[in-house]
Amino acid sequence: MKKEFMTVPHFLGDGKISTKEQEIPKPEDNQLLIQAKSNLLCGSDRNQFYNGSKIIPGHEGAGIIVDKGKNAKFEIGMRGAIYLYDYCGECRNCKINATNQCLSKRAEPGFTVDGAYSQYYVINDNIFFPVDDDIDLINASLLLDVMGTGGHATKRAQLIHKDIQSLLINGAGPIGLGLLAMSKLTFAKDIPVAINDVIPSRLLLAEKMGGLPIDLSKKNLQEGLDNYGIKNPDVAIDATGKTIARKNALDLLAKRGVLVLVGNGEGLEFEQYPDMGSKERSILGSEYFSYNELEDNHQLLKNNQEYLSQIITHKYPIDEIQKAYDHFFSPDSNAGKIAVYQ
Ligand SMILES: [Zn+2]
Ligand SMILES: [Zn+2]
Structure with a gap:
């Protein structure tokens, strides 16, 4: 099968971000291929920005399903936010819906595997949360650290x-x-x-x-x-x-x-x-929040999108990701949340 490539940001360390070419991944069983649309910058990106990262960062992402593996839940074309903890679903904590306390997390996209700054990235289907059409995909990212952790x-x-x-x-x-x-x-x-x-x-x-x-x-x-x-x-x-x-x-x-x-x-x-x-x-x-809290927060976001979106004070396209990070981590930053979109 012919390989396809994409251009992705490369966090070099020292506050420098360049780009590199990388193969577009293929979803396997129970996996989804996400086309990235938005990601919000976070204080916990500091380590990757200053010390570099082998994987592609981005842990407050939202995007669109563009391909799926066998038996994967959800359909191509659905839009949604990506929950950070790839929880096992079987440990005692997951069984009572405390997925933020999963005892055998498989991954954390953006920290341990490629995350939401990658033009395309693969996730297991359990961490995809679909949003309604009237929710802007930049605002959908608010469901994660902002509304999820806050709530x-x-x-x-x-x-x-x-x-x-x-x-x-x-x-x-x-x-x-x-x-x-x-x-x-x-x-x-x-x-x-x-x-x-x-x-x-x-x-x-x-x-x-x-x-x-x-x-x-x-x-x-x-x-x-x-x-x-x-x-x-x-x-x-x-x-x-x-x-x-x-x-x-x-x-x-x-x-x-x-x-x-x-x-x-x-x-x-x-x-x-x-x-x-x-x-x-x-x-x-x-610590963070449980996957099942997303449902109520989704309703809150639907009803209060304008109010909540004030928290995103600045937006940059992906090819200005360096500017976005310089802005966010400048000592006298005036920013609330900053969004990078693509
Ligand atoms: Zn965060
Ligand atoms: Zn678990």
């Missing part, structure tokens, strides 16, 4: 706390904005959600999305919360990974309050008393 963290808090009346979010970067949006959409539009950062452009966008901005370069957290009449938030969600930010949030949590830690980060400092015991506070980890 999962709020669900984690709700496991513990049954009458959440106020929230605090540390960090108004892309994950923080996702947490803000999903808090607003999950609870009530008018629930007070304070959100802190030190970058004015981020806080401006957070405010536009209904958050109560606190500029920590101008005032401390307590003053910022007092200003909005939130003495002690019920839930604090940390998206900064900073020990000090986590500690400051914990200190101000209400009785029965919950601190949720999203993603990677530094350590955490607390004392059993007075931080935890008498106030019956909880601290929870939160």
Whole structure:
């Protein structure tokens, strides 16, 4: 059979991205060939951007099925988003739908196998999530780290706390904005959600999305919360990974309050008393989200596409991927999420 080739980005390291030619893969049994349409940049691309990558990055992708192997679910022509964890479906965690905690993940497209910057890439059919025609494919990528991770963290808090009346979010970067949006959409539009950062452009966008901005370069957290009449938030969600930010949030949590830690980060400092015991506070980890959470989030995206798409502040075509990354990782970046489309 004749081989066909495509041009794909090559992450060289040192913040440099060139291109290379690569064979277009063929889907095997239960696999889909995806034509890439969009991918959102992410803080966790940092390692690939600065240290290089043998595989093609892109783990917040959406695209179109253009070929399929034997027995693969879904049909050619369907559009959808690609879930990151190629979960086994058989371990005890997968059996209760905790696919983000799969005990024998097969792959993570964009990290361990070619991902969504490849013009064409192959996935197992279990991680494809189809979206309706009225969802733009760039917006479909919001179902992943932004809505998925954000929504999962709020669900984690709700496991513990049954009458959440106020929230605090540390960090108004892309994950923080996702947490803000999903808090607003999950609870009530008018629930007070304070959100802190030190970058004015981020806080401006957070405010536009209904958050109560606190500029920590101008005032401390307590003053910022007092200003909005939130003495002690019920839930604090940390998206900064900073020990000090986590500690400051914990200190101000209400009785029965919950601190949720999203993603990677530094350590955490607390004392059993007075931080935890008498106030019956909880601290929870939160990691990505389960595949089955996509269904509800898809509905939320359908109903709130304009609101949510504000999180994508910039879009670049694939041949300007270098510019997109320079922008995203510049120290004074004004970007929320950046999309690369093709
Ligand atoms: Zn990501
Ligand atoms: Zn599993």
